[in-house]
Amino acid sequence: MSEQTLEIPCNIPADAVNPVEPFLRMDRMPHIWCPGCGIGTTVNCFTRALIDSHANLDKVAIVSGIGCTGRVAGYANLDSFHTTHGRAIPFATGLKLANPELQVVVYSGDGDLFAIGGNHFIHAARRNMDLKVICVNNLTYAMTGGQTAPTTPSKVISATNPYGVFEPAFNLVALAEAAGASYVARWTTFHVKQLSRSMEEVLRKKGFCFIEVISPCPTLYQRRNKMGDGLDTMKYYKQASKIRHGAPTAECDLTKSGEIVVGKFVDRDRPSYFEMLNSQMTETLGDRYAEPEVMCEQC
Amino acid sequence: MEDELAASITIQGAVWGGAKAFTVTSGPGFSLMMEHIGYAAMTETPCVFVDVQRGGPSTGLPTLPAQADMMQARWGSHGDYGIIALCPNSPQECFDLAITAFNLSEEFRVPVMLMLDECVGHMTEKVIIPDAAAIDVYPRRFTHLPPGEFRLFEPREDKVPDMVRAGDGYRFHVTGLTHDERGYPSMNVDTQRSSVTRLLEKLQPFTGERALSETADLEDAEVVVVSYGITSRVAQRAIDLARQKGVRAGKFRIISAWPFPEKHIAALAPKVKAMVVPELNLGQMVHEVERAAAGRCKVRLVPHAGGTVHNPEAILKAILEAAE
Ligand SMILES: Cc1ncc(C[n+]2csc(CCOP(=O)(O)OP(=O)(O)O)c2C)c(N)n1
């Protein structure tokens, strides 16, 4: 530690509270994430988006799958669900259908949402289910030791490809657009302002929204690939990222150490699942159709 | 939904959103639902799974009957947990027990399996549907405690915790990890022991006083046919034929198969020569009958690999042999 570091003023008043504290379950701290991990940064952005969107937090629910990112639900001071591996989206779908007034956020990892859970992702996007899906893409299955995920770029060294990945990876933003998402953006954990703003934007937007956040896993991904620590990864994100709003998603593939195209790629209005349901049933049944009363006060 | 993996967890999202929910499947779909049956057990999510049993394993005999998922219904998800399983033998009972299944799922906060077989599933018979007002509905037991005082998995005296739903301001956390009474992950030996033990203990009443069954001709019976689902209707014919031949046969029809009604079988065993257990499988519930009878009477399986129902003569033969 240099002398310079020691000189950083740190007169924090005794009664100071970090503005994000009310959004977190402080009784669950410390969290499990490693030093330099990007997941906490994304949570910080998410809490800021909640603050800025003035959302009624009693009506925001968060659903995670399994993984390091899957632990986010457990730290958020919201109605929160830590479900099974890959199934956050169908759980969230049920929650939304039963209680449409809830704002349902799905917060999970790349392996969870696009390997074991990939099928649910494309179907929820196809239906334009009103879910806000935030994927922390650390390009690996982190929690289980850094195995190759469907997002791991070619040439990367992983626990299961010690001589380099040779399968092509999914381009998540292209996949989301092709499947029908109403909103698609990508940021890195370097882009905290833009990420918070994107998150705030999707909290206000109807339909299936998807934000991919490229995030470091220094413990298992960067270290194994000699890419340095969390800070080195921030420098790489800063230098390699190009903000290109509206870029064709097909041109946004990720490589091991090349350019990272970030920005908002898709922002369109498609009828939501509920709108399609109601319009089809009204067309067929006319007056005989009553919108489902799924909430049962007594049950 | 796109598949059975999705359906089996979507219903649970709906339950935590405040609705009642169920899903229906057969064969491979039931296998795909296993992880989420465990999730429902662990998170004490009241919901109903209907399995219309067909021959297996694998794709097996689509649309042909079997009763070979009985052990899977009880044990199919990993870990220690309990469920309730009900076996209707008619369309009327499918209706009635579906209501019972929802009620029990709310009362005990467990997944309840409604175990049909293809015959009962495709059967057409008269069904009397009562007025909605005449149907007993067990309401979800929402907590009366305010947020802050409420603990999501704090059991009442009956070992079952109260419920909440998302959106009501409780800011609760649900996880499939081993959790403490607050619902927070707590992965240690003590929490594991107390929570998993409670998941099983809360269902103890179904081994005895809460078990559902139908009995006939037990007073003087020397041989009792223990059966369930469609097989109980075939067995009835065999029982009648045996009585005509002078063998005092009786009926014990299992309606709640899990938890197994072991106290009833144990009480019956010393009073009879034998129990005959016809099943559309190669021996599943018969192991439970043997365990409960504990050597106090003979237990005789009448197996059938599935595809049709038994020939009543096969059951009759077993009754006559057992009576000797
Ligand atoms: C059905 C099932 N298969 C495998 C696992 C083990 N598992 C736990 S986390 C995980 C990978 C998570 O990867 P990702 O979603 O990318 O999250 P990260 O840890 O990288 O944030 C796996 C395979 C599991 N819990 N359930």
Ligand code: SF4
């Ligand atoms: S293993 Fe990787 S993703 Fe998981 S907490 Fe550590 S740095 Fe983060």
Ligand SMILES: [Mg+2]
């Ligand atoms: Mg990952």
